[in-house]
Amino acid sequence: MRIAVLDHDRSEAELICQVLTAAGHLCHSFDSGRDLLAQLRKEGYDLLILDWQVNDLTGVEFVRRAKEKLPATTPIIFLTGSSGEDDIVAGLGAGANDYLIKPLRRGEIVARVQALLRRAYPSQAGAEQLTFGQYVFETRTGRLLMNGVVVEVTHKEFYLALLFFRNIGRPLSRAYIHEAVWIRETAVPSRTMDTHVSRVRNKLQLRPENGFRLVPVYSYGYRFEKLGA
Incomplete structure (x- = not known):
């Protein structure tokens, strides 16, 4: 599956991509919300992972604009450094499907991604x-x-x-x-x-x-x- 990762910390985005690539996915990293939105006009992705605190766009604004360019079934996971209820409610309320709290754990990244992909693409995710x-x-x-x-x-x-x-x-x-x-x-x-x-x-x-x-x-x-x- 094709996954885009948006994080202002490029090293963290690349780490997530390494984990997901090892799990058999094709992953692209971005450090600019506007750059990823521009790419969505050219190519789609099966799942998005985004840092809620992107430099050039708020998480709410990015999710809203991304939803306009992607199929309604495309899952979105957001990353947050806070376990506070306000951030989590804001992310899910904006249209994200799930969240991960930093610091990230490799096994959890893969498990959450696989679960969302199975739900969004039941005929393809993990199918032989x-x-x-x-x-x-x-x-x-x-x-x-x-x-x-x-x-x-x-x-x-x-x-x-x-x-x-x-x-x-x-x-x-x-x-x-x-x-x-x-x-x-x-x-x-x-x-x-x-x-x-x-x-x-x-x-x-x-x-x-x-x-x-x-x-x-x-x-x-x-x-x-x-x-x-």
């Missing part, structure tokens, strides 16, 4: 088999089926295809795709990504006549569309 119409992704084995027939794909093709299906209608930047699929590979030529996208399109028959369209977004990345949706 994800189904999108005629396509079935078996996440534990890396096997992909189309209309019940196994499609021969490489490891990267599997996760690239799954990334597109999990983000139907959302434009994904090249940088985002690179981080999600190639992860620790720092230098991936642009043509390598294009080749993998072309293979996924062909192997899964992602064509308009089959109800799908996988198209480049000029100077940005790719968008996967389900036609007629």
Whole structure:
């Protein structure tokens, strides 16, 4: 799942991202509320974690503006240095779904995040088999089926295809795709990504006549569309 962490303390944001990355999520850190809001106009996230005392925006203002850009089901966790009832009531009243009190504990971060993701995305969070119409992704084995027939794909093709299906209608930047699929590979030529996208399109028959369209977004990345949706 894609998670954004907003904290004016960059080292703390990066620590949270390390914990969540180790738990299998894709995590981006921000130290500016306005920067994260600007990013939400381009790409969505499955969950937000934010420090209630961000420098450039109040927690209430950030949650309100973020809710305007995200699906209603997107969970928000806020971080607070106080266990006082006023802060907690204010955060939950603004629309956040849960809270964590600093200093943070690694196990609690993962447990709270996993619980919210399961609640918000019951068909995906922690699932070993994800189904999108005629396509079935078996996440534990890396096997992909189309209309019940196994499609021969490489490891990267599997996760690239799954990334597109999990983000139907959302434009994904090249940088985002690179981080999600190639992860620790720092230098991936642009043509390598294009080749993998072309293979996924062909192997899964992602064509308009089959109800799908996988198209480049000029100077940005790719968008996967389900036609007629």
